[in-house]
Amino acid sequence: MEYLACFSLISVICTLAGNGVSAGLYISGPRSAMLEGEAVVLECLSDMETDMQNYTFQKYSTWMKSWFQLDTSRYLRCWFFNANISRSGGRLLLELSDISEWQGGPYRCVGTANDTNEVSENITIPIIYLQDIYFQKVHSWYTSVSDILYAEEGSTVEVKCAATSSRDPLYEWSQEVSDWILPSDTLTIRNVDQSSEGKYMCQARHPDMYSLVKTRSFELRVTPKDPDMYMITGSSVDLNVGDILLYIALPGALLTTLLITFLVIILRHRRQQLKKPQISLIDAEKRTPIYKGSLQSVSSTTSDTQPLVM
Template structure:
């Protein structure tokens, strides 16, 4: 499309076409000093805002896009979000605008940009966004499958002949590689789920789950549990009770006991309330020598009479 020289008499649509083809680069350009690849959680990262047109960076600042707020947040402000959520240090030294992120965390990844605010026009000029990807692996969990109480303690007691299924999961920037192993054994199971069928005394031991980041092999997290198999004998029952943690005691004994107490108390309260209602009902006493006259149509109560009833009951 050809663009003609703008004339005041021309329509405003031609002026918009001219501005649409304007390829003047933005004044601010955001660069990162250091690796241009994803950074490891815990590292220090520095961003610098550069301007091709200005040497004074007083009107420039950094912004980060907040996913949950769905907007860009200015990082040189002393607002609550700035202090407690983003936790960055912005400085202006020797006509350089720098932002330092110390001990970067996984929630600090995302797009950043440099913005210039024009106090005269009130319009902002922004650079292209730069995304920082943080590599992390943390918080490994073990949980029992097909169980109403999925938590796995350090010692897991199971009945002989039963099946044990334990799943391993970790919080990671990418899906990690999982593997199971047993202490003092050479077998390795490349899976996130450990399945042991028909367990016996030979199945006892320490089982270890390992989670490894796919792109950063130095990131490894492990978790384990001790498997104990019990038989239905007094000795095994005592061993099982001695190996219970506080959480297990609370789960197996405390909570059922509280629920049973509440149930008994509720039934007792209902019984007492029922007896009190029965006691409030009026008691009708009949004297042996007193006879009641029949109830006639329209009568609200019986009438005492010493004479015999000679009229039929009207329904």
């Protein structure tokens, strides 16, 4: 039995050494899930009697694919403004106030002395978070949804509710002054009419923390159907301010810009042509070249006793 215990201890030590982890250096912190925005404290511990001056904390960056020290990487402090490392009473602490989901780790303790390569095991803080809700229209070129959504009478309104979360949220739709509830992330209203108007609210709830809830709403307003537009398109249309900007205003602005640019180019070219010197045909007839290939000439009425050089 003693041989088995010794063998197990040696195996653990070899495993830690093979992974670059020192058996006498540890990092402590919360093992249970923390809510985003809470304060978290990590501590670096050592079996040896030390004031922890030669140790520090590191965090792994998935972007840089490497570890960096929180107390020496000054150019990264803007991302870790809420991190505070303190050494007092022989303790080395890392305090993270208002922790966010991307600051969950992993973290580790390392020795900073030149003659040591002590490294602790890694710790990752599980963080529960649920961020704000955003809406988007389904089957539409312009997916954004403002606080007021206009829809033509007889059309179909389809809005999807989404929120970024540590786990997939639970969604449900409800309508103001109504008792109906739709347990889905997508609200679909077909053949809308005046009775469909009102405020619709989406609620997203975290499955692990039922009290963590985010809500957002929009107001649906129904406009009368335009018979002329229906005859042209053959179907009802749903145009709001965003659709008008996307389909009408933006192409018109681009076309106007292209026309103005084309006119400016033509005018500049015309002005350059007018600035070129004009040669009179009469003056050209009176001047004959001195010799072949010469660029200079004299008047044909001028007598010259010197022979031409060919």
